[in-house]
Amino acid sequence: QVQLQESGPGLVKPSQTLSLTCTVSGGSISSGGYYWTWIRQHPGKGLEWIGYIYYSGNTYYNPSLKSRVIISVDMSKNQFSLKLSSVTAADTAVYYCAREKLGAAVDYWGQGTLVTVSS
């Protein structure tokens, strides 16, 4: 059974960089066939797709966030990470890491972690 777990600071100051890591267990990121994905949900709102990384290192980002987002992978630790720069209060959200099975949508999600942007 695949499990994903987000980790990182729950509070980030405005203008700084939000950094989160997702640790994958029960499956290997390097096996291919999946996009390793970040999705966020503003409090009380809907879901917003942020971007993904493939095991090859290829990435694709939401065009509305592309200038501020970097997703990277560390296959030695079976982890992938999100960096979102120049954050504002509008980036306050629950951040989910997830696995998208190619052609078959997001089949596994982390539990989510709330990140608050505040001074």
Place this chain on the structure above:
Amino acid sequence: DIQMTQSPSTLSASVGDRVTITCRASQSISNWLAWYQQKPGKAPNLLIYRASNLEDGVPSRFSGSGSGTEFTLTISSLQPDDFATYYCQHYNSYSYTFGQGTKLEIK
């Protein structure tokens, strides 16, 4: 950008009812559509992928249909566990958009 519009935003129904939620795309997305269920404080759970394929472990009372620009999620007989928020999502490697959600409430 492709926009996904769900209707209704809120739906009140009773246990045993048959309910349908609609998702419309601003342009044709073939069958690149998924449906998720989300309960408060929890991550979403995949119900349907490729518009009509039931994810493993999802009860058969859930079904999806449609292609192109109009899609539906149907719950054939509502159970108490089904009261939640439902999201559609367009996905296809280079285009991802969620609908705004449909909250299914107990009447």
